Amino acid sequence: MIADHLILGGGSAGCVLAARLSEDQNRTVVLVEAGRNIAAGDIPDAVRSRYPGRAYLDTRNIWASLTSLMGYSGSNSAPRTARRYEQAKILGGGSAINALMANRGAPSDYAEWQALGADGWSWEDCLPYFRKIETDRDFSGPLHGTDGPLTIRRITGEKISPFVDRVMQTLEARGHPIRPDQNGPWQDGTFRGAVAVSDAGERLPTSIAYLTPDVRRRPNLRVITDSTATRILFDGVTAIGAEIAGTPSKRM
Incomplete structure (x- = not known):
């Protein structure tokens, strides 16, 4: 697949970038998100809810094995320890699961x-x-x-x-x-x-606010979910693409 813009990660910023770049009909845009799709008319109740804990505590919405070293790194401090680092894995990123x-x-x-x-x-x-x-x-x-x-x-x-x-x-x-x-x-x-929060009283992640049905119907925009970039491809020092692993039936 050839595109002018490849966006890896459909988080808060990725959804905005895809919507804004694809406003130009002369640009082709592909957005790839490792997590599941969130779209108008297909929003899980936990994401729709104004209470952030429901979506944030759903392990399907975060990376399962991401860790980070926590603690102070000064010379007189205790050794830093690795712990699970909660980061969103869902279209809309943190805006779909965090505190609104x-x-x-x-x-x-x-x-x-x-x-x-x-x-x-x-x-x-x-x-x-x-x-x-x-x-x-x-x-x-x-x-x-x-x-x-x-x-x-x-x-x-x-x-x-x-x-x-x-x-x-x-x-x-x-x-x-x-x-x-x-x-x-x-x-x-x-x-x-x-x-x-929308006028209906529901959470408004960027995957809903920016990737509206009209935006998703643009012929120059493709949104791929449930798919992970496994390697960035280079031509010398210039990034020219990526290898994507996922389930084709879940792509859109």
């Missing part, structure tokens, strides 16, 4: 990246893209998007955990004010989480 949160980083972090040489990654440079990805149901103005694929809203009074609510009230009584919007002006305080 849709909060941005601190502006000072982006300023540090810029200062260290990451040109184009300042807060001001990234803000237009934050706005582009979202449709914020609660806030508008220069810090928020109104027509992006991800629907963003804040946890409402009837949905917030009573424990979290009491903790926030306690912190406010101790001088940490409850503020309305963590994606608004950057201020200290406590906030109800901003979450990527």
